[in-house]
Amino acid sequence: MKNLRRNFERYCFANRNKGIPNLMLYVSLGNAVVYLISALAGNYLLYNLLCFNRTAILHGQIWRLVTYPLTLLNSNIFFMLISLLCYYSLGTAMERQWGTLKFNIFYFTGVVLMDVYGMLFNCQADVYYLNMSLFLGYATLYPQAQFLLFFIIPIKAWAFALFDLVVIFAGLFHTPFTAANLFPLVALGNYFLFFGKDVLNVVPLSWQNKLRRLFHKAPKQQPKIIHFHVTEQPKKAETPAYTHKCTVCGRTDVSNPELEFRYCSKCSGYYCYCSDHINNHTHIQ
Structure with missing residues (x-):
């Protein structure tokens, strides 16, 4: 489809x-x-x-x-x-x-x-x-x-x-x-x-993000049992996944939730742009 x-x-x-x-x-x-x-x-x-x-x-x-x-x-x-x-x-x-x-x-x-x-x-x-x-x-x-x-x-x-x-x-x-x-x-x-x-x-993008976070809450983790002779290594902070990313500036709906993101119908393919670049970019053919 x-x-x-x-x-x-x-x-x-x-x-x-x-x-x-x-x-x-x-x-x-x-x-x-x-x-x-x-x-x-x-x-x-x-x-x-x-x-x-x-x-x-x-x-x-x-x-x-x-x-x-x-x-x-x-x-x-x-x-x-x-x-x-x-x-x-x-x-x-x-x-x-x-x-x-x-x-x-x-x-x-x-x-x-x-x-x-x-x-x-x-x-x-x-x-x-x-x-x-x-x-x-x-x-x-x-x-x-x-x-x-x-x-x-x-x-x-x-x-x-x-x-x-x-x-x-x-x-x-x-x-x-x-x-x-x-x-x-x-x-x-x-x-x-x-x-x-x-x-x-x-539906405003801010509402979509709130609904997405509401229905995708991570379950509470059970406390870990750590033995005295084990040293737990610090975990690297995970970068939250994004849904939309601007092709021009690289900003996403996670890093900049206040922005609106749209897909350009004049570009050959599905290219996403933020509100600052949807009307100000070179069309990809």
């Missing part, structure tokens, strides 16, 4: 400019057009023609499989505009970091997963989960980015993402395990597939 992921990353990097550039621009404009037409017409006729509907798809309206991402609606035009600008910015930042091809595959993987699951189990595919996967992906790539709650309170992206993930998983355990109740987890499958263990980036 690790080799498969590495080969996929290399393929996406080698073809990073292929695909549909500025995909989120077209998606945002499409949502704006659908919203304006529906508002001017005073009905939801166009919305009902584009949204996901399993019965209608089985009767030949197959365009609904790809048009439901354009059905984001909000009763308030101001919040609708803010939402579109927000998701456009998130998608553009991810595309800039990953490249056009990888971002296209990420977005359309979410569409396909919801299409397949919705058709098999009669669940309602919704653009909400596509936008949620965008936000979670952005927060994983840029956990220290800030959002303004109620346009006033600054909150880090990782805090929002962690809250959303907790709500999603808590909902799974508070409801019966039916196909409909498992749909949110499947709908965010593109996020979990593309990020893998990097999902843990939404």
